[in-house]
Amino acid sequence: MKRTFRSMLLAVPLAIAALGHPAIASASSVSAAYLPAATAPSVVQAKLLSTGFNFGNPKSKHTMYVFFDPQCPHCGAFWKEVKLLEKDVHFVWVPVGILNDMSVKQGAALLSSTNPVAAMDGHEDRLLAHKGGMDVTSVDPKWVDVVNKNTRLLESFGAQGVPYILATDASGKVYHNEGGMAAKLLAKxxxxxxxxxxxxxYGAAAKPAAAK
Incomplete structure (x- = not known):
């Protein structure tokens, strides 16, 4: 990994595959109105109520949900970092919108892409190059609603920053963390x-700043 990415592993302020989108995971039909106002961080809730795209090894026994804001450079750095784990971990990257309006539009565009992983690669390259990420002119309101629902779910977990990591550890306990970390440290x-x-x-879990 390049040192520029290593210095950015910090947090920013804060199932059913969709038909025709085999890369999309956990596309739930549950309305945002039925999302819990507050709940303990839950992998089960993430699986049932969030919508993200698959990355890594779908056959792995290890699954990790990563709630991210497309406008967050620290999320972009974490995206680059976890490529070290893509052969061993099934990731579900769940877009949320906490930074600005473009966060929601870009999240919707990523989910509606026929190849979300490739779209994410291009988006994060542009974002980390200070070019604002992918260009979005129009988005399907359906996917905007999905991103907004993801955001509601993240807020219900009491999250204060992104990237927000949610997984089950080796002992069977739910692990959640606000902020990125090195791949080796994460696995450990x-x-x-x-x-x-x-x-x-390298690095360590970051102390997140407050989410908006």
Whole structure:
């Protein structure tokens, strides 16, 4: 990983595959009106109520949900970092909108893409190059509603920042963290000892700033 990415692993202020979108995970039909006002962070709730796109190894026994804001450069840095784990972990990247209107539009565009992973790669390259991310002229209101629902769910978990990591650790307990961290440290923290990350770990979980 480049040092520029390593310095950015911090938090910012804050199931059913969709038909025709095999890369989309956990596309729930539950209305935002029925989302809980507050609940403990839950992998089950994330699976049932969030909508994200798949990345990594869908056959892995390890699944991690990453709630991210498309306008968040720290989320972009974390996206680059977890590529070290893509052979060993099934990720579901869940877009939310907490920073600005473009966050929601870009999240909707990513979810509606026929290849969300490739779209995310291009988006994050542009974002980390200080070019604002992907250009979005119009979006389907259906996907805007989905991103808004994801945001409601994140807020119900009491999250204060993104990227927000949600997974089940080796002991079966729910693990959640506000802020990115090195891939090697992440695997170690979760007790996923079957995963070997060849690159030396660096950094630590970041103390997030308040979300908007």
């Amino acid at each position: 923290t979760l007790g996923w000892n079957d995963i070997v990350v060849n690159e030396p770990g």
